[in-house]
Amino acid sequence: MKHSTGWYSVAGKWLAAIMMMFSCGWLQAETAAQTAAQTAAQTLEWADLIPAGFDADEIIDEYDRKYRLSELSDEDPRLQEMMAKVEAAYQAAPVKPELNNTPARIAGYVVPLATDGTRSSEFLLVPYFGACIHVPPPPANQTILVRVQGPEGAAIRKLYDVVWVSGVIKTQFFDSGIARAGYILEAGQVEPYE
Structure with a gap:
């Protein structure tokens, strides 16, 4: 028996159209949520952490x-x-407790902790080039442990790459062995500093 292209074809196109609308709507909602999070994030300077x-x-x-x-x-x-x-x-070095759980955005230099050479899922963010190599390392309130959300981590172009990091900052101490961080930032976005 030969199937006509009638009902099956119309149903398939209808299902595809609904799936496209839902996926586009979800993508738009996700993009809107990311934009809202970025807009709501407080842009911090390093002095704001002291x-x-x-x-x-x-x-x-x-x-x-x-x-x-x-x-x-x-x-x-x-x-x-x-x-x-x-x-x-x-x-x-003391931290500012009022920054705990604040959506934040800050630029700094990357000192990778967990990396495959091109991507990093965990790194220290520091205010100046060469920090953590010199003794003493920066104060704890000038060092942020960044944990990148998502399985692939953030693209890192080179050691001491300069990046913008956006996410939620927490006032929690972490000792990496290289330096002590007074803040942890759960990063939703890491992008090159331009």
Whole structure:
């Protein structure tokens, strides 16, 4: 028996049209949700992460007034004492609790932690090039652990890539072994800084 193209053809086209409308609607809703999340995200500067009154550099200024740091050798015990105090202050740097669970967007340099060489699912975001290589690393309130949502991670062009990261920031400490982060950002979007 030969099937006509009548009912089956019309039903198939009708089903395809409905599926297209739903998928387009869902895509539009998803895109609208992403745009709304980006719009609602507070764009942060690195200074916004530091609570009022915290300044670990005061330790350096104090030692410089007392001992004129430029005249001390690297092996001088006073310089080593100062560096130990600065590092302790950086590790214990306070965060701003009011930022907890805030949709946020911030630009910074990538220090990959979990990577395959081209993509990273977890990285530190730091305010300046070379951070975490130098001692001491940046203060905890100037280091963000970024966890990229989704199985593939974020495309990373090179070590210390500069990116915009958008997501929800949490005031939670994390010690990577390289540096201590005072914030964790669950990233919904990582894009090149242009």
